[in-house]
Amino acid sequence: MSYTLDRADLADLARGAALLGTGGGGDPYIGRLLVDQALKETGRTITVLDPAELDDDMFVIPTAQMGAPTVMVEKIPRGDEAVIALRTLERHLGRRADATMPIECGGINSMxxxxxxAHTGLPVVDADGMGRAFPELQMETFSVYGVPGSPLAIGGENDEMVIIDTGHDNKRMEWLARGITIRMGGVAHIAEYSMTGADVKRTAVPNTLTLGLxxxxALRTARAEHRDPIAALAATMADTLYNKVRVLFRGKVVDVERRTEAGFARGNATLEAFDGDGKLELTFQNEHLVARVNGEVRCVVPDLICVLDIDTAEPITTEGLRYGQRAVVVGISTPDLMRSPEALAVFGPRAFGLDVEFRPVEELVPE
Incomplete structure (x- = not known):
């Protein structure tokens, strides 16, 4: 069912999107502030469209930010760069969008x-192409199931406009766009994967904005009522496509190694159990890719690895990890369309150079 989103919903959505971002995707707090300011200035609310209700011939252009999350902490967007990218792509295609949509539901790209x-009055489709956050543009269910990302438009903070068209080669599209983004200062805004309503229904992960909300x-209410937020999270996910939630580890952050490299935030983090008996190691490229407890894999991409503050249950991003933080690390199953052989070839562990085979989190950590 379609519905209206307003300023009062943004804090909850940002919290949920931070969790779905699996540590990456850019801090949605900054995106939340930008959306809140735009809604305040325009007086608009936002219509969120249920993908099941889209007309097959509806024209949808997803919009997003790309770049290293560590850069965005210091390089806050002006606010209209994604609109520039959208309008540039519309001019190139000779067709106006009927709606926009996230390419990923995690992190700032939910916002x-x-x-x-908020700036254009377009509705937003309640779906996305990652069901979480991934670091590269070809890592989309859109791409897996046959939608070309090209042509892609990039809008920069100095009103630069770039069109990239690599046909059906979405990986090369990512490579070229990443180079341009680096030269724009590490962050840029894009419009890509233009598609019909029929394509959305066939290739997108549905109702993920609603899931973030x-x-x-659930996390906010559980905290206010002094209930276990992890239990509340598991109960919330039970009737969704993400219905397996597993606690992987509880402990303190004892080491973080993080670097911005080739347009990505890469690194590792180590948590030590509170009793000193056991360690969890995280490897990330913008987002957490694999969690190992005492050397054994407990969760691996594309399943979600989420680090939460143990007292508040607020998600902690990879750029926010700090020595001494007390955290609980949770693994969450992804929808089946993200676990197919075709999907794993694009965003499974081997796609990130990991010498690990994918196994579902519910098998790695049985109840």
Whole structure:
């Protein structure tokens, strides 16, 4: 069912999107502030469209930010760059968008289409192409199931406009766009994967904005009522496509190694159990890719690895990890369309150079 989103919903959505970002995707707090300011200035609310209700011939252009999350902490967007990218792509295609949509539901890219909607009045489709956050543009269910990302438009903070068209080669599209983004200062805004309503229904992970809202509300309410937020999270996910939640580890952050490299935030983090008996090691490229407890894999991409503050249950991003933080690390199953052989070839562990085979988190950590 379609519905209206307003400023009061943004804090919960940002919290849920931070969790779905699996540590990456850019801090949605900054995106939340940008959307809130735009809605305040325009007086608009945002219409969120259920993908099941889309007309097959509806024209949808997803919008997003790309770049290293560590850069965005210091390089806050002006606010209209994604609109520039959208309008540039519309001119190139000779067709106006009927709606926009996230390419990923995690992190700041849950917010960028809302920012576009606040400025333009376009509705936003309640779906995305990652079901979480991934670091590269070809890592989309859109791409896996046959939608070309090209042509892609990039909008920069100095009103630069770039069109990239690599046909059906979405990986090369990512490579070229990453180079341009680096030269724009490490962060840029894009419009890509233009598609019909029929394509959305066939290739997108459905109702993920709603999922982010539900997660954010559940964590907030559990904290206010002094209930276990992890139990509340598991209960919230039970009737969704993400219905397996496993606690992987509880402990303190004892080491973080992080670097910005080739347009990505890469690194490792180590947590030590509170009793000193056991360690968890995280490897990330913008997002957490694999969690190992005492050397054994407990969760691996594309399943979600989420680090939460143990007292508040607020998600901690990879750029926010610090020595001494007390955290609980949670693994969450991804939808089946993200676990197919075709999907794993694009965003499974081997796609990141990991010498690990994918196994579902519910098998690695049985109840």
């Amino acid at each position: 960028i289409p809302l920012l576009v909607a 539900r997660i954010g509300r």
